Each structure stands twice: as structure tokens, then as C-alpha cells.
Amino acid sequence: MDAAEAPGGRVRTDAHEGFLLDRGFQVLLTAYPEAQRVLDYQQLHLQRFFSGAFVQRQGQRHLLADPWRHPLAASTTLLSPLSTWGDRLRIGRLRAQAAASAQPPADRPVEDISTADFLRHYGFSQSFQQAFLHPFFRGIFLEPHLHTSARMFHFVFGMMARGETSLPLSGMQAIPRQLANRLPSASLRMNTRCVQWTSGAATLTDGGDIAANRTATGTEVRFRHGILATDAATTAHLLGLPAPPTPRATTCLYFAAQRSPLDRPAICLNGDGRGIVNHVAVPSDISPRYAPPGAALVSVTLIGSPAIEPSTLVDAVRRELAGWFGDGVRAWSHLRTDHIPFAQPNQDAGCFQAARLPRHADGTWLCGDHLTDASIDGALRSGRFTAEAILDA
Numbered sequence: 001m002d003a004a005e006a007p008g009g010r011v012r013t014d015a016h017e018g019f020l021l022d023r024g025f026q027v028l029l030t031a032y033p034e035a036q037r038v039l040d041y042q043q044l045h046l047q048r049f050f051s052g053a054f055v056q057r058q059g060q061r062h063l064l065a066d067p068w069r070h071p072l073a074a075s076t077t078l079l080s081p082l083s084t085w086g087d088r089l090r091i092g093r094l095r096a097q098a099a100a101s102a103q104p105p106a107d108r109p110v111e112d113i114s115t116a117d118f119l120r121h122y123g124f125s126q127s128f129q130q131a132f133l134h135p136f137f138r139g140i141f142l143e144p145h146l147h148t149s150a151r152m153f154h155f156v157f158g159m160m161a162r163g164e165t166s167l168p169l170s171g172m173q174a175i176p177r178q179l180a181n182r183l184p185s186a187s188l189r190m191n192t193r194c195v196q197w198t199s200g201a202a203t204l205t206d207g208g209d210i211a212a213n214r215t216a217t218g219t220e221v222r223f224r225h226g227i228l229a230t231d232a233a234t235t236a237h238l239l240g241l242p243a244p245p246t247p248r249a250t251t252c253l254y255f256a257a258q259r260s261p262l263d264r265p266a267i268c269l270n271g272d273g274r275g276i277v278n279h280v281a282v283p284s285d286i287s288p289r290y291a292p293p294g295a296a297l298v299s300v301t302l303i304g305s306p307a308i309e310p311s312t313l314v315d316a317v318r319r320e321l322a323g324w325f326g327d328g329v330r331a332w333s334h335l336r337t338d339h340i341p342f343a344q345p346n347q348d349a350g351c352f353q354a355a356r357l358p359r360h361a362d363g364t365w366l367c368g369d370h371l372t373d374a375s376i377d378g379a380l381r382s383g384r385f386t387a388e389a390i391l392d393a
């Protein structure tokens with residue numbers, strides 16, 4: 001049962017005026033071990049990003065290429081004014097350490113301190129942290145201060161080093177669609193919200209016939225083993241537990257442009273640390289299906305939910321990006337703004353100290369990224385852990 005009208009949860013894609021708009025900019029890291037185990041990558045027709053990023057800093061755009069993947073572009077990185085030789089050596093060392101295993105975040109051999117502290121203690125220069133490491137990982141953790149556990153950082157960094165960053169040809173929702181298509185027909189019931197949960201019974205706003213009894217509030221479904229696979233806040237609410245720490249929010253604006261403002265399929269980071277835009281991506285540079293012929297789709301990610309009027313926000317973003325890409329930005333047409341108040345659960349330093357077990361009480365099992373880590377891989381892994389725990393019960 002799922003409250004939404006289509007499967008996917010936080011991984012959804014909408015067709016809009018010939019464009020494909022993912023609900024917030026997201027990517028699949030091909031090295032995710034659980035995703036490799038479960039997904040058919042070939043059928044997803046994964047389209048790869050350039051390994052590296054542009055950094056917009058002090059009016060100039062710099063390309064930082066991953067020298068292991070793009071040796072021909074390595075000189076841009078090795079000669080870049082954004083990093084020191086010490087930074088380059090440290091990145092090499094960290095890359096080797098993080099890529100050495102495919103362990104999930106909770107098992108990573110680093111202290112559960114904040115990512116910001118980890119990067120500082122590792123010895124990266126102030127300017128490299130500010131220009132590249134901070135905006136890059138702000139865009140992944142969707143929080144401004146990198147309070148997220150260094151174990152999560154180590155996992156993501158390792159996954160990027162072991163594999164590639166990709167988008168399915170026809171949008172991120174192709175991932176849950178592939179999983180849903182494998183299920184027996186009629187086993188998914190959409191538009192069905194759980195409004196009450198007790199051990200052994202759930203009340204749904206729309207239900208059906210499996211051992212169901214109508215009540216004043218909805219349909220009661222009884223079960224021996226029930227899995228509550230909702231997000232952290234809904235799970236806490238339904239179980240009468242204290243609300244979880246403030247989740248990570250993001251805002252994503254989509255624009256149609258005549259052509260891509262970037263000359264490689266890489267993201268472009270705000271390396272100045274000023275303004276409201278964290279990064280810009282052009283999904284149609286990665287997969288042509290994201291935009292109709294003759295157009296480019298530009299996605300702009302902000303961290304959190306800026307308290308600005310919607311129309312003012314679009315103008316503010318256009319003005320800021322005109323400083324990056326020139327006056328052509330003023331001709332971009334705004335397609336949509338997605339405010340996503342719950343994008344990821346809070347994963348601050350220390351979050352991996354306590355084991356979060358799938359069994360909550362007799363007959364009640366939990367599942368979701370809040371039990372593992374906020375990623376597609378974490379959500380898939382949690383699903384397997386819960387299924388295995390029930391089979392062992």
C-alpha cells in the first residue's frame with residue numbers, strides 16, 4: 001500500500017512540456033553494492049556524467065577533472081589555482097582509502113564525526129574546502145554546514161571512486177518502475193494512505209478486501225507481519241514516537257534553455273560560498289531524453305527552503321546565474337520549482353552509533369533509508385535487511 005499515485009517514493013520523474021523533471025536533482029552511483037545486486041543497469045540504459053565538476057569562483061569557471069578517469073583533462077586539475085599539491089596528494093590518498101571496500105556507511109573505518117571536521121582534520125586547504133569539497137558535498141547531503149557523519153561522506157566518496165555517476169536514460173523514476181514491474185500484478189495498491197498503525201492492524205484511507213473490516217476512519221487490514229516502509233517522520237507519527245531530528249530540505253528549479261550553458265556533462269558548483277544557488281546541472285547533457293530536440297534542461301539546486309516569494313525566487317536565481325553564464329540566462333524559461341521539505345533524514349555525526357533494527361514490536365517491522373543511510377542504496381539495503389529479519393523470525 002502506498003499513499004502516492006505511483007511507485008517511487010522520493011524517486012519520481014514527471015513529463016512536463018516535453019522535458020523530464022526528476023523531483024529534485026538526484027543521481028545513481030553505479031558502484032552502489034545493493035543497487036548492483038538488485039537493479040538491471042543495462043535495462044536502465046544508464047547515462048554517465050563526466051567525472052569531476054566545474055567550479056564557479058570569482059567570476060571564472062574552472063574544470064576539476066578526475067585525473068584517474070580523464071587523464072587527458074588532468075592538467076586542468078593539476079594546475080588549478082583552487083587546490084594545492086598537498087590537496088591533490090590528500091585526495092589521492094583518501095580516494096584509495098574510501099574505494100578500498102564497498103562497506104555501507106555504518107561499517108566505514110572512520111570516526112563518526114562531522115564531514116566538516118573530517119575534511120579539516122584531513123588537512124585540506126581552506127580554499128579547496130570552500131571552492132570544491134563543501135559545495136560538492138552540500139549538494140549531496142542537502143545541508144549547509146556538512147554536519148553529516150564522515151562515515152556517510154566516506155561511503156559516497158568511495159562509491160564515486162569505484163564507479164560512475166549516472167542517470168537512467170528516461171529519468172530517475174525508471175529505477176522504482178523497474179522494481180515495481182517485477183512484482184506480481186495487483187500486488188501494489190496506490191492512493192492508499194495508512195492513518196493508524198497498531199501491532200497486527202493498519203487502518204487505511206482506502207483499502208480493499210484482504211481480511212479487511214470497514215471502520216469509521218477507513219479500512220482496517222490485519223496482518224501477522226506488517227512492514228511500515230514510510231519516511232522517518234511518518235513512521236514516528238504512526239508509531240507515536242518523538243519526531244525525528246529536522247530532516248534535510250531542498251529546492252530545485254527547472255529552466256528550459258536553447259542550449260546548455262556548460263561544455264561537458266558535469267555539474268557546476270558555487271565555489272564562492274555566496275548567493276542561494278548551490279549547484280547547476282544540465283540533465284539533458286547526460287541523457288538527451290530529458291529535453292525535447294533543440295532545447296536543454298537546466299536544473300538548479302538550492303539547499304533548504306529559502307523564505308522568498310516564488311516569483312522573486314525565480315528572478316533571484318536568474319540574476320545569480322547571469323553572473324555565472326552571462327545575460328543569455330535571462331531568456332531561460334522557468335518550467336517548475338520543486339520545494340522538497342523532506343528530502344533526506346538527518347544524518348548528523350553520531351547517527352551511526354546506535355543500531356536501528358528492523359523489528360519494532362511483535363508483528364511490526366520497519367524499513368526505509370532512516371534505518372540505514374539516506375541513499376537509494378541505503379533504501380534498497382534496508383528492504384533486504386527487513387525481509388531477511390522476517391524470514392528468520
Ligand SMILES: Cc1cc2nc3c(=O)[nH]c(=O)nc-3n(C[C@H](O)[C@H](O)[C@H](O)COP(=O)(O)OP(=O)(O)OC[C@H]3O[C@@H](n4cnc5c(N)ncnc54)[C@H](O)[C@@H]3O)c2cc1C
Pocket residue numbers: 001002003004007008009010011023024025026027028029192193194195229230231234250340342343344367368369370373374375376377378379
Ligand atoms: C531531492 C533528493 C535528492 C536525492 N539525491 C539522491 C542521490 O543523488 N542519490 C541517492 O542515492 N539518493 C538520493 N536521495 C535519497 C533517496 O532518494 C532516498 O534515500 C530514498 O529514495 C528513500 O527511499 P525510502 O523507500 O526509504 O523512502 P521513500 O522514498 O520516502 O518511500 C516512502 C514511501 O512511503 C509512502 N508513504 C508515506 N506516508 C504514507 C502513509 N501514511 N501511508 C502509505 N504510504 C505512505 C510514500 O508515498 C513513499 O512511497 C535524494 C532524495 C531527494 C528527495
